[in-house]
Amino acid sequence: MSSAERKSIINVLVLYLTSTILLVSILAYSYYNYETEQIEIQEKRVMIEDAKEVFTKIQTLHNNQFLQLIYPRFKEFNSAIYDIDKYLIYSTINDTKIDFSKSIYSKDGYKYFIYEVKPYYLGSAYIVIERKNESLLTQLGIKIIMLSVFIIFIIIITSIFLVRLILKPIRDNLNLLDRFIKDTTHELNTPISTILTNIELIDSANLDLKVEKKFNRIKTASLTISNIYEDLVFLVLNHSVSSQNVDVDINTIVKQRVDYFNILFESKNIKVSIIENDNFILNIDNKKITRVIDNLISNAIKYTKKSTNINIIIEKNNFKICDQGDGMTAMQISKIFERYTRFDDTQGGFGIGYNIVYTIVKEYNLNIDINSIIDEGTCVTISQ
């Protein structure tokens, strides 16, 4: 799975899940409230029945008071009777501190219900019923949470499947492109080697001015092709070739690569300044650091304006390549390392240069920093 694909999946998941969780939460909350209300209504109904039972019993007691006044006791609930001034008459409830401001309330795992009665049999104006809380609400909460988790889990699975389904054509296209590049690279190997070898063999000193100009153009073009070819080789073979790390003198290699690209600089009348403030030694595979420098220089050449300067500054732990091109926006910089990303169609290339640079930089735990100002230029810093 590529990083862009992973990012897309995460973005869709976040968006989809946030909205779904919000919806599920609202539904769960409404359902919980509705069920709570129903449970409370049901509990109240039961307690009203309890109170009525107590009322009937005390009514009988009051009317037959010449017998013994034995207060009714029940298995399922406890009760108490209070007079009109809220003084206790008799109770089987342990907690006698009854809150008369509410008709129904919960306290210490018990539910209390206060039922007003008239006439006042045995003097009772209030019948208080005490029932053990049956934790129906807790059970309901657990049920709702479990259901919500299950729904969200199903939605996560569905959304991953959906995103993969949506991304499949894109992935197929990328695979096709990768396969095409692989095949092309393989086929280009022999002709490019032939062109480059033969160019090297031609003695340009013996050519007249007109032919030399044409020869230089061919040399420039073959250099560009060679650079693209090297990128493609890296892309195709990167995973199968092991790195051979040595201490590379960046100052020397930068000078070599600038020399290599000299003909390209001349073709756009670009002046290159190498400012060596210090020596930068880096333990890295020679071919890989060459790919990094070549790509940065070739990008600088591509995007800098004609007759401008490219400055290469080398410090103790970093080097910087600055052009005077059109610059990039922050949005473009954020996408620059994605493979096949190109911002200017007038320039050639596959849009793989910065992706290769990023891959190598990350492999060696180096830092890459891009500072760009629109219409002024771009500076790319590679640091340890």
Added chain:
Amino acid sequence: MCYNKPIKIVLITLIPVSIWANSFKKNCLNCHFQQMQLQIFMSKYTLKYSSQERIEKAIYDYIKNPSKETSVMPFGFLRRFGIKEPTTLDDIELKKAINGYYKQYNLKQFIK
């Protein structure tokens, strides 16, 4: 002496109770000598007024100013026994007697 102290407390507690009880016996039991009748009165007052304070006030108001309207007894009872004369007792004595009656006959104390 130390062992006299609990006896004093018991005496101090019991004296007012016995005074109220005496006041009730002295002023009421001459006419209301039937215990059942007194139980019925208490039962009717309890059914209508619920708390001690309200029952005592209702009895006080009735004894001070007896009438068919303020009586808790049914019509048949009133027709047979009639309405009593207003009391000649002073307020303090009357309240003591009512309190004594309540303490002796209230239903609350008999509930088990």
